[in-house]
Amino acid sequence: MAETEKIADVLLPLRLDHPYSYRMEGEQSLNAGAYVRVPLGPREETGVVWAVREAAPERKLRAIREVIGLPPMSALQRRFVEWVAHYYVAEKGQVLRMCLRAKEAFRPARERLAWKASGARPARMTPQREKVLALAGEGPALSAVELARLAGVSPAVVRGLIDAGALSPVALPKDAPFEPPDVSASRGKALSSEQEAAAQALRAAAARRDFSVTLLDGVTGSGKTEVYFEAMAAALAAGRQVLLLLPEIALTGQFIRRVTARFGAAPAEWHSEMTQAARARVFRAVADGSAKVVVAARSGLFLPWRNLGLIVVDEEHEGAYKQEGGVPYHGRDMAVVLGALGRFPVVLSSATPSLESMANVDRGRYGHIMLKQRHGAARLPEVSLIDLGEEPPERGRWLSAPLVRAVTETLGKGEQALLFLNRRGYAPLTLCRACGHRLECPDCTAWLVQHRFRDVLMCHHCGHEKPLPETCPSCGAAGQMAAVGPGVERLAEEAGERWPDARIAVLSSDLQKGAALRALIEAIGRGEYDIVVGTQLVAKGHHFPRLTLAGVVDADLALETADPRAGERTWQLLAQVAGRAGRASRPGRALIQTWMSANPLMKALAAGDREGFLAHEKRMRKAAGMPPYGQLAALIVSGGDEAATLAFCKALAARRPLAKDILVLGPASAPIAMVRGRRRFRFLVKAPRSADMQAYLGAWLSGVKPPGNIRLDVDVDPYSFL
Ligand code: ADP
Numbered sequence: 001m002a003e004t005e006k007i008a009d010v011l012l013p014l015r016l017d018h019p020y021s022y023r024m025e026g027e028q029s030l031n032a033g034a035y036v037r038v039p040l041g042p043r044e045e046t047g048v049v050w051a052v053r054e055a056a057p058e059r060k061l062r063a064i065r066e067v068i069g070l071p072p073m074s075a076l077q078r079r080f081v082e083w084v085a086h087y088y089v090a091e092k093g094q095v096l097r098m099c100l101r102a103k104e105a106f107r108p109a110r111e112r113l114a115w116k117a118s119g120a121r122p123a124r125m126t127p128q129r130e131k132v133l134a135l136a137g138e139g140p141a142l143s144a145v146e147l148a149r150l151a152g153v154s155p156a157v158v159r160g161l162i163d164a165g166a167l168s169p170v171a172l173p174k175d176a177p178f179e180p181p182d183v184s185a186s187r188g189k190a191l192s193s194e195q196e197a198a199a200q201a202l203r204a205a206a207a208r209r210d211f212s213v214t215l216l217d218g219v220t221g222s223g224k225t226e227v228y229f230e231a232m233a234a235a236l237a238a239g240r241q242v243l244l245l246l247p248e249i250a251l252t253g254q255f256i257r258r259v260t261a262r263f264g265a266a267p268a269e270w271h272s273e274m275t276q277a278a279r280a281r282v283f284r285a286v287a288d289g290s291a292k293v294v295v296a297a298r299s300g301l302f303l304p305w306r307n308l309g310l311i312v313v314d315e316e317h318e319g320a321y322k323q324e325g326g327v328p329y330h331g332r333d334m335a336v337v338l339g340a341l342g343r344f345p346v347v348l349s350s351a352t353p354s355l356e357s358m359a360n361v362d363r364g365r366y367g368h369i370m371l372k373q374r375h376g377a378a379r380l381p382e383v384s385l386i387d388l389g390e391e392p393p394e395r396g397r398w399l400s401a402p403l404v405r406a407v408t409e410t411l412g413k414g415e416q417a418l419l420f421l422n423r424r425g426y427a428p429l430t431l432c433r434a435c436g437h438r439l440e441c442p443d444c445t446a447w448l449v450q451h452r453f454r455d456v457l458m459c460h461h462c463g464h465e466k467p468l469p470e471t472c473p474s475c476g477a478a479g480q481m482a483a484v485g486p487g488v489e490r491l492a493e494e495a496g497e498r499w500p501d502a503r504i505a506v507l508s509s510d511l512q513k514g515a516a517l518r519a520l521i522e523a524i525g526r527g528e529y530d531i532v533v534g535t536q537l538v539a540k541g542h543h544f545p546r547l548t549l550a551g552v553v554d555a556d557l558a559l560e561t562a563d564p565r566a567g568e569r570t571w572q573l574l575a576q577v578a579g580r581a582g583r584a585s586r587p588g589r590a591l592i593q594t595w596m597s598a599n600p601l602m603k604a605l606a607a608g609d610r611e612g613f614l615a616h617e618k619r620m621r622k623a624a625g626m627p628p629y630g631q632l633a634a635l636i637v638s639g640g641d642e643a644a645t646l647a648f649c650k651a652l653a654a655r656r657p658l659a660k661d662i663l664v665l666g667p668a669s670a671p672i673a674m675v676r677g678r679r680r681f682r683f684l685v686k687a688p689r690s691a692d693m694q695a696y697l698g699a700w701l702s703g704v705k706p707p708g709n710i711r712l713d714v715d716v717d718p719y720s721f722l
């Protein structure tokens with residue numbers, strides 16, 4: 001019998017669908033799941049052993065360089081990678097890449113440097129230095145970054161104290177451990193009977209240790225968070241890890257403190273704004289099972305779970321769970337898949353559940369628990385429409401008289417008002433009064449949006465920026481450029497003129513990011529602002545106790561698109577914005593400005609008739625065979641050269657397989673026909689739920705290689721139709 005050797009098939013985080021084979025040397029005892037470093041051409045890559053086999057020696061195979069000292073990737077996670085890749089018609093390596101986002105975790109953990117007060121006082125003392133020294137004088141030694149953050153000072157203050165010898169170094173061993181959670185019921189709030197019944201049902205699901213999905217469907221402020229905390233406690237008590245998914249922006253300090261208070265220990269956090277060191281710490285602690293509670297953005301699904309026993313998806317209707325670009329997966333849907341593969345429960349929580357989840361309730365696949373009352377004395381806000389046809393704002397203004405009166409009353413009572421407009425910047429369009437010329441992006445099909453705070457014109461698709469011209473670039477007229485329509489900045493300007501003494505916060509993703517944005521959200525929560533002017537950022541589950549008025553400035557905006565979910569999204573957004581009002585003891589109200597007050601959606605919103613709205617929406621989707629009653633996939637083809645791109649689309653169209661029931665629409669010019677100078681076309685594949693979409697796409701696209709710089713992106717279950 002011929003001699004054999006051990007070969008490891010290693011999946012690499014690249015656009016590859018199959019593992020590469022490597023020789024295992026000498027003593028290496030490797031199993032599937034091991035993280036390894038392997039040579040690849042002139043480089044080294046980190047990959048994961050997908051399979052180990054015996055085979056006849058092959059000369060040309062290269063050897064594994066190093067086995068990384070981490071617990072191996074579980075069989076569950078490997079199956080999940082394969083499942084996601086198959087479903088989204090992506091390469092397995094692309095999905096694996098999402099599992100290896102903590103680069104530093106693959107190097108040995110280093111010692112960390114922390115600091116304690118040395119006892120020496122610096123010659124010059126400032127209030128900021130006092131704060132740092134007070135912190136460094138008590139409790140455990142902290143890193144310079146932690147000291148600065150907790151004291152609320154800049155890192156330079158801490159560095160100054162280090163230079164002055166007022167802080168002395170302490171070497172801490174490797175990663176700081178995560179404190180174990182305290183799951184005793186006494187830490188939880190005393191629940192109302194409605195909440196307690198819901199908590200019981202979720203605890204029971206968690207205790208069954210089997211796959212189930214429950215939709216926790218409760219009005220805004222009904223205590224859904226308190227209720228799913230009980231499910232988390234039950235899973236933790238059974239020794240399992242728990243993943244709590246949030247839309248990225250809802251991961252605020254305020255929310256983390258709630259989790260910390262409930263479980264007596266800070267949870268591990270996982271989101272895009274973390275340092276590499278912090279990522280490595282969480283990655284390793286999730287992998288060895290010592291991080292029990294992880295609060296994460298959607299990418300937390302791809303952490304190396306050891307013993308996951310529950311996923312909670314908060315605000316499950318949120319569009320932010322869909323990743324655009326890369327592997328375009330949906331975080332909520334993949335949470336359900338991971339639960340099914342790992343046989344553990346999943347809880348989806350929302351005040352405005354997605355039609356997808358409601359349809360699964362109707363089909364009997366998901367459990368359904370409702371919370372109909374706000375907690376305690378808080379009442380749901382009264383919602384009324386302001387018909388802009390009858391109450392038009394003055395020229396060049398955007399707030400109607402009834403909304404202005406309501407804001408004035410609210411401020412008079414020392415309460416907060418929210419003005420919601422889902423549009424960033426100052427004005428969405430700038431045109432020349434003399435010749436009508438509109439300022440457009442040179443590279444995209446898009447108007448340039450004026451941003452006055454930063455004093456630029458900006459393209460929201462490619463980021464192209466330029467200063468506002470004095471003269472019209474088309475006719476040369478001077479001083480004729482006019483801003484048309486409002487964005488949040490213009491609305492803030494109007495608010496500043498109308499209520500000059502009010503403290504106004506503008507919440508918009510282009511004005512603040514990351515920590516600064518979270519800090520502003522917290523300051524609003526503490527009541528440090530009187531008026532909040534914001535984009536959809538304000539709709540994401542925040543709890544602002546003093547906010548009693550929610551004013552929607554233009555409710556019609558999102559309805560004007562060709563998106564099949566436009567109605568549902570508008571409903572969710574407006575109901576969530578309204579739901580920010582009156583969450584504590586003071587009653588709230590929502591005023592909605594619209595030109596379409598006769599529209600069934602607006603009427604249902606004002607009447608609080610959710611069931612009526614949902615029934616209408618379901619009927620429409622069913623009739624059109626749209627999700628969740630049918631399946632969609634989009635192909636987006638883009639290229640620098642229009643003729644070549646279109647020619648490729650035609651060739652692609654010609655080779656599409658014929659299949660009964662499956663309809664391919666397109667190629668059609670995308671609504672945003674050009675982005676970054678690339679011409680875009682779309683195909684839409686429409687199929688009944690029973691069809692095998694992946695097989696169809698696989699048959700169509702296998703062996704297709706777009707020529708030149710043409711790109712082909714596949715988007716299964718698309719949420720964007722631009
Ligand atoms: P939801 O997630 O449904 O919007 P939350 O869980 O955020 O609601 O609850 C709204 C507010 O009411 C929070 O401040 C929460 O702490 C408080 N709350 C809810 N239930 C209780 C309870 N049983 N006891 C005390 N406070 C509660």
Ligand code: ZN
Nearest residue numbers: 441444459462
């Ligand atoms: Zn552009």
